[in-house]
Amino acid sequence: MESKDEVEEECGKDDEKLSKKAGKKTIRALAILKKDTGIEESKVTTRTIFVCNAGLVTGCSSSDLLNIFSKFGPIKYIFMVPKKSYSFLIFTQEESSKAAMDAIHGKVGFNDKGPLYLAFVDKPPKFTDPWKDHCLPNGLKIIPNFVTTENESEILQSFDWEDKNQESILKHREVKHFGFEFSYKTNNIDPELPLDDKIPDLCVAVALSAYEAGLVISIPDQLTVNKYLPGQGIPPHTDTHDCCTGTILSLSLGSGVTMEFRGPKGEHIPVWLPPRSLLVMSGEARYCWSHGITPRHCDTVPHSVLGIEQGLEGLSLAHRDTRVSLTFRKTFKGPCSCPYPEFCDRSNYCEKQSSGLNKADLRNKIEMAAGLLETQLVHQVYEEIAGHFSETRHKPWPRVTEFVESVDGGKLLLDLGCGNGKYLGQESKTKWEIGADYSQNLLNIVVERGHQGVRCDLLNVPFKDGSVGGVICIAALHHLATEERRVAAIIEMWRVLQTGGRFLVYVWAKDQKKQEMSTYLKQNKNNFKKKAQDPAPASKDETGEFGLPVHVNRTQFKHQDVLVPWKLKQSEEQGGDKEFKRFYHVFEEGELEELVLKVAGLEVIESYYDQGNWCCIARKV
């Protein structure tokens, strides 16, 4: 009873009834605060005000508090405490907080919710901010302002939500499909059944700009549009692994929303998707994490992500409005080839993949470090061994020469990964041939021999669309570390080819004995001694960089992703013999053709095996 009297006295006695009520409410709130945090009321005026009955749980946002309190003076911080009905304000000056107390406590409220009750405290509690210091899941990107506000309203207006049919109204949201249908019965897309509803042009433009920005390696051909009213959501889910390719895009229009990501180790990361932002999910985020939207009317978000109340700490509420999301996928045919078999919902295929060496781990490592791996284990090595490598490469393979000769005169032939240029300038000068390679030292040899050389990699071929009549890519594609990158390289070949133009790709085969023993194996004398046995010695597998198995030269391959040693012969003055390891992904039977067919707009003309290589000729249709 004592404390009640004190509060009453502090409040003054101009309106006794009001003060009494305010006192009761304040005491109750202070008791809760003490229980929650150990913080007690300050007997003297401080700069920190405890707002007893307005917080995230009561639907109060920091802008509501700013509206009421900012007129009393500059506010340093507003702390909205997660899951609580109270909050804290810190004024820069004590006079401001005193003035606010006198004017607001028990008298002024907001949104017809009755007056606010306030008390001074020394400092706000420390709380753990679930948003603080968290990083996005691997493979997740948010591109803010991916479309302009004009684009946004154009796209929003282009959808007709009045035409409701049974399929479009789900339990908790409305949905439309374009290009192909995403079936919620099978959670899959049937790539054989295109819809009459093509992706609207405005949305195609979004997909194209994502493609041009390099966010996806192929242009999406399927669009799902979801409309969420405030209070609606989507249960946590991971898109079926083989329903589409490895990157999914989602454009948020209208309202922003918090999407909850949950990881394989129990991680929980809320991610704020601002209006007009593009969410890019690939790798782990696409295959191993689930994502969902909790059905509610507002999201608790850090002040910083709202971008309107700079300098404020803690959390605030973002009220949801109607949100329309555009999810772009690229349909995918064939068995799942995701690098995460332990997470794969298409386990038959992936189980097969994970036998032997811990492939999941290995694929993971390769995926994450693909660029670095190629730099260290391909590009740098070729730079070092260029001279010696070139000495060993002079005899053109007849079937490659045959292809080169079959490209019409007057057309450009591009040799991607040309090495020392042994396929360039072989016949009469009626064809324009350009060699492209990553290695400067190899290109120097190409140019010294009087050919044209351009330095680039397989993923970014610096030629105009449709500018070449033929492409050869001989023993280069197998140096790319992931399937996504190998597909991306084939897309580049497709892009630079003119319609009707053809490419020829040679990659090393895992099986070196498909026909007879390949030249590669013949060079190992031991392979002739015990023909019936596997020529691979029984020695223990050596493991090299990135945890990759080291291949024993002139033997059958035991793994698909391997390091192949190159013995550089050098004189003593040059530092003596040295060994380098190059990364190879050696191909299984049918794998190259499957890879080529993943790229729409290509038809396979011929697939064959030639001297330990899988080979494929395809045409741009």
Next chain:
Amino acid sequence: MKLLTHNMLTSKCMKAVVTGYPLTIQARDVKVSEVEFNQDFIARIIPKIDWECLCRAAEQLGHLEDLPKATPDNYETDTDFLKKAHHALLEIEIINGDLVCPETSRKFPVTDGIPNMLLNEDEI
């Protein structure tokens, strides 16, 4: 690098670049050498050429000479024209200099006749 090669090159693989064509040439060393004239080859390659790009490139190298502004209608039989085209396409070479992206001004160095079109990770 000959101008025929330059005629095909773009910087469009860079992010945010739309066409990246044609690449502006800032040459330090230019070499002109004689190449055997093959009328049939040149006649067949003309339709593949962006003629405006070729003229601009020749001009940037100071070798526009009397190269026509456009291809004549009957170019297949116009030996005089084809010889000029042959000269511009095959006989003028950029040895050292830069190719400049028309949209971002990113420079791609040409060293000993080899344009380096490699991109940094943050450019793709």
